[in-house]
Amino acid sequence: MHDHDHEPGALEFRVQALESLLAERGYVDPEAMDRLIETYEHEVGPHNGAQVVARAWTDPAYKARLLSDGSAAIAELGFTGRQGEHMVVVENTPEVHNLVVCTLCSCYPWPVLGLPPVWYKAPPYRARAVIEPRAVLAEFGMEVGDDVEVRVWDSTAEIRYLVLPEQPAGTEGWDAAALAGLVTRDAMIGTGLAAAP
Amino acid sequence: MNGAHDLGGMHGFGPVGPEADEPVFHAEWERRAFALTLAMGFTGQWNLDKSRHARETMPPAEYLATSYYEHWLFGLEALMAERGLLEGAPAKLRRLDAGNVEKALKTGGPTERETESAPAFAPGDRVRALNIHPVGHTRLPRYCRGRTGMVERLWGAHVYPDSHAATGDQDPRHLYSVRFAARELWGPSASASDTVMIDLWEPYLERA
Numbered sequence: 001m002h003d004h005d006h007e008p009g010a011l012e013f014r015v016q017a018l019e020s021l022l023a024e025r026g027y028v029d030p031e032a033m034d035r036l037i038e039t040y041e042h043e044v045g046p047h048n049g050a051q052v053v054a055r056a057w058t059d060p061a062y063k064a065r066l067l068s069d070g071s072a073a074i075a076e077l078g079f080t081g082r083q084g085e086h087m088v089v090v091e092n093t094p095e096v097h098n099l100v101v102c103t104l105c106s107c108y109p110w111p112v113l114g115l116p117p118v119w120y121k122a123p124p125y126r127a128r129a130v131i132e133p134r135a136v137l138a139e140f141g142m143e144v145g146d147d148v149e150v151r152v153w154d155s156t157a158e159i160r161y162l163v164l165p166e167q168p169a170g171t172e173g174w175d176a177a178a179l180a181g182l183v184t185r186d187a188m189i190g191t192g193l194a195a196a197p
Numbered sequence: 198m199n200g201a202h203d204l205g206g207m208h209g210f211g212p213v214g215p216e217a218d219e220p221v222f223h224a225e226w227e228r229r230a231f232a233l234t235l236a237m238g239f240t241g242q243w244n245l246d247k248s249r250h251a252r253e254t255m256p257p258a259e260y261l262a263t264s265y266y267e268h269w270l271f272g273l274e275a276l277m278a279e280r281g282l283l284e285g286a287p288a289k290l291r292r293l294d295a296g297n298v299e300k301a302l303k304t305g306g307p308t309e310r311e312t313e314s315a316p317a318f319a320p321g322d323r324v325r326a327l328n329i330h331p332v333g334h335t336r337l338p339r340y341c342r343g344r345t346g347m348v349e350r351l352w353g354a355h356v357y358p359d360s361h362a363a364t365g366d367q368d369p370r371h372l373y374s375v376r377f378a379a380r381e382l383w384g385p386s387a388s389a390s391d392t393v394m395i396d397l398w399e400p401y402l403e404r405a
Contacts, residue, residue, distance in 0.1 A: 011224070011226045011230075011267070011270075012224070012225060012226045014226075014270070015226040015229045015230050015233070015270065016226075016229070018233065018270075018273075018274070019229055019233055021283065022233065022237070025282075025283075025287035025288075026287055026290070026292065027236075027237065027240060027282065027287070027288075027290050027292060028233060028236040028237065028292065028293070029236070029292055029293060029294050029295055031294075031295035032232075032236055032292075032293045032294055032295045032297070032298050033229065033232035033233065033236055034232075034295070035295050035298040035299075036231070036232040036235050036236065036298055036302075037222075037228045037229075037231065037232050039298065039299075039302060040221060040231075041221045041222065041228070045221075080303055080305070081302045081303040081304060081305040082301075082302050082303075082304075082305040082306065083305065084305065085305045085306065085307040085308065086307065086308070086309065086352070103203065103204050103205030103338055103340070104202055104203055104204075104205075104249075104336060104338060105202060105249055105252070106265065114221065115221055115231075117215065117216070117219050118216060118219065118223070118264075118265065119213050119214055119215045119216070121265040122210075122213075122214075122265070123204050123207070123210045123261060124210040124211055124212060124213045124214065125213045126204040126205065127204040127205065127206065127207040127208070127210050128210070128213070129205075130205045130206060130340065130382070130393050131205070131206040131340075131382075131383050131387070133391060134388060134391075136213060139212055139213050140213075140215070146388070146390065147390070148390065149390045149391060149392060150379075150388065150390070150391040150392075151391070151392050151393075151394060152391070152392070152393045152394065153394045154205065154338065154393060154394065154395045154396070155396070156336045156337075156338060156395055156396045156397065157308075157336060157352070157355060157358075157372055157396035157397075157398070158307075158308040158355060158356075159352055159372075159374075159396050186215075191215075
């Protein structure tokens, strides 16, 4: 391990030096980098996935398309591309609670959820989600009954999973825009439920 | 390779610890390391599987002691060194320009491919993940090797990471969603009702 890298500023310096060198050699366009950062910091995020979920809750025909061909149904709302090329939507029911992880790296459906949070990429979640999913869910405040199957999806290939959470009770008849406000990022990973109204 | 990245089932890391109102990036260097990695990926000097493999070659103690974007930075530097991109006269590379970013991201890189070979397995077939320990890149997690599951769905033929990382050959193989009972993977302490679904390529599997 290079201890100097952990001093404040060492990583900033290392990355700055690398960027200058690559830009000077003509390999990267710093403005393209700005655009990449802006896209994932301000444009793409869980609000996209929330629209998908809310549409599924309000439109049974859309929900059927979403569960049979996730990529095509999500593309209808304009969310396509990198790290979401092959989307599969898995539905929570009273019998099954779905939970998504990537034990080998940090595969995550970028077009609908944006970039993953640190905990999703860090060892505790990647190690534990497959061997003790109920303990992990308990840390997120979720108690899952013994009669419910916890189904963990390890994203080992280029298939990207989005959990379709159950619609909260008491929101029947709400429109999609209002419902989208209840759909949290964690609900679409499976570490949470949609918020109560 | 049996590296520190293959984390499924390990103990001792402590709680998951989500951060409230977490920002997308925690420091300016993370923003730039992220964008540098994507931008250099677009030059076509390597592929995604090769990038993953480069990060996996970080020594285990260092991998576990460093943050996610440090892994990315390590991988990027390793790939550039391997390609000799920082020495001598600059190479002529395909460069991602600001005007092309949106289109490039929207297009992505689908991995499904046409193949003439028929899949060896069908939904409902019982299969065993091979007990193999490839020294190169693989997407067969250690925790399922030697374990028996059931084919749930076929995803079509996809670029095979083991070949793609080693030689750049896409070598498409059939990909399956395989259902494992939690108890088959983890023994009697696991819940009898729980399952783990793993996406596995045909060369990782045998009929059980």
